[in-house]
Amino acid sequence: MKMKLSMYALETQDLTKRYGKTYALKNLDFTMDENEIMVLLGPNGSGKTTLLLILATVLKPTSGQAKVMSLDVTTQPTKIRQTIGVAFQEARGFWRHKPADILRFHANVCGVPKTKRDTIIEETLKDLELWDARNKLFMHLSGGQAKRLEVAKVFVQRPKFAILDEPTSQVDLRGKRKIWEQILKLRKEGSTILVATNEVREAEYLADRVTILDEGKFVVCDTVRRLKDSIAGGDIVELETDVINNQTLEQDLGKIEGTVKITKMGANRFKAYVSMAESWVPKMTDLCYQNKTRILSIHVTEPSLDDVFLHFTGRALQEGSNA
C-alpha cells in the first residue's frame, strides 16, 4: 500500500527491518513535524540506530515505508542524502585526516557555499572547543573530541533534516551542553532534528516530543510533560530497606492508601508511584516499623523519563539488552 503524500518532515508506515529471524524494527509508525526536535528514547538494542540508518538511506527497510521531507527512502535515496545531515553513533573513520580537512571535505561534498564554508567551520570548531585540535590527526583525538567532530559535521552542513545518533555519548558535561546549545540553534534556524539517545537528561533538555522505542517497536510518543503526566500518581517514592526479598512488605506497601503501583527495583529496593507522597510516606514508615524493617533511604521525586519508560514497558531504561 502506497503512502499518501506526506505532510510531515518524517513519516514511517509499518517500517520493518529484519536480520534473519531477528526484528530490529517491527511495524513502526510514527511522524515528525517540520522544525521539531524529536528524541528517540530507548535502551541499547531498541532499534534507534537501525531506524536512523534507514532514514539516512544507509540501510534498506525489509518492508514498510519511510519518507523524509516527503522523499521515499527506498526510491529517492540520493535526494534524501542531499537533504539530511547525519552524525553517527561511532565517531570512527579517517584516521590520517585532520579535523579541519574532514569538515572542509564534508562541507564541500554537502554543498556548503565556499564563501561561507571557512567561517562556518571556524565557528563550529570554536563552539565545540575543537579549534586547538583542528590540525591534529584524527587518530590522535580523544574519544570526546572525535565525537564532537562527528557532530560538528552536521553543524557545518546545517541540513534541513538532521539525524543525530547519541550525539553526546563519550562527551563530558561541558561538551554536552555545548552540543545541546548547537542543536537548539540549528532548530532555531529552521532544521528538523531527530536525536536518538538513551540519556534521559538529554531527552528532557532537547525534546519537543519524545518517542519511546523498545525491542524494535513503537511504545509511545508525546511531549515530555504529557508523558510524565500520563503516569498515574504524581509522586515517586524510592525506598531502600535492610530486608532482602521481602515479599510481604511489597504486598503491604501496595495496600497503603494512595499507592498506584509498586515496582521492585532490586532485592531490597522499591519504587512506589503514589498520589500524595506527604501522606503516603508516614504510613509507609509506620508499616516498616511494625514489620521491624529498617529503612535505609527514602527519595521522593517527580517522574523522570526513566519512570515513563518503566511505566510503559515494565523495564528500566538501563536494563535494555545489547543487541
Place this chain on the structure above:
Amino acid sequence: MRNVLRLVWFDLKPDLKPPVWIFAEWTIFLIQVGIYAAIISQLVTGVDNYRQFLAVGLVIMITFDMASHTGRHFVEHAHEGRLPYLLSLPVSRSKLFLSIALQGGAELALMLVVPLTVTLVLIGNLTWISVLACVLTLFWLGFGVAGLMLGLSFIAFKSSDLYTAIVTGLSAIIIRFSTVLYPFIFLPAQYASAAAFSPLTYGSDLVRLILGFDPSILLNPAYAVGVLAALSVSTLSLGLFLAQRLVEGVKSA
C-alpha cells in the same frame, strides 16, 4: 562528478603527504631489477634477457597488489567504520564505487610511473605507443583483479580473519601459479594447468607480447585478450553486484 573527484582526492591525499609508500615501492622495484634480476638472469639460460622478462613480471605484481588493494579498500571502509558515513553522503552508490575505482586507478598510475618507465628503458622500447598499450593492458588486468577482490568481500562481512587468510593465500597462489616469473612453455604440466586459471598469466604475457618478447615462449595473444576481457567484465560485474547487495545490509562497521 565534482563530488566523485572530491572523494578520490580526500582518500588519496594522506597517502601523498609524504608519499613514503610510493617511494618504498619504487625502491623495492629498483633493488629487485638492479640486483636480484641482474644476478638471477645469469643463472637462467632458457630465456633471452630474463632480467627484462622478470622486470615485466614485477610490474605485473605491482599492478596485482594495487588492484587487490583497491578491491579490499571497500572492505577497509566497512571495517574501519567509514562505510556508513560514505553511504550517507549526497553521492549515488554508483558514483561512490566509481570514486573507489578512480582512487585505485590513480594509486596504480602513481605506483607504476617509475617501474614501467625503468622496464621500458631496460627493454629499449620507451615509446608513447608502448607506454599507452602497456598502461591500457595493466589497467584492464587491474579491473579484473579489483573485481575479484570486491567479489570476495562478502566473506569479510562474515569474518575479516577468514577474508584476510583467503586473500593472502589466493594472492600467493595467483602469482606463483602464473607466468609472472617464468614462461608458460617451461612450466611442468601440473603447474601449467594451474597457471591457466591465473589472470596474471594472461596479463603478463600480453604485456610481454606488446613489448616485443619472443612470441614462441608466450601464450596466444588472442586467447589472452579474450580471457582478460571476460575476466574484467565478469569479476567486476559480480563484485559490484555483491558489493551493492552488501551495502544494503550494512548496519555498522
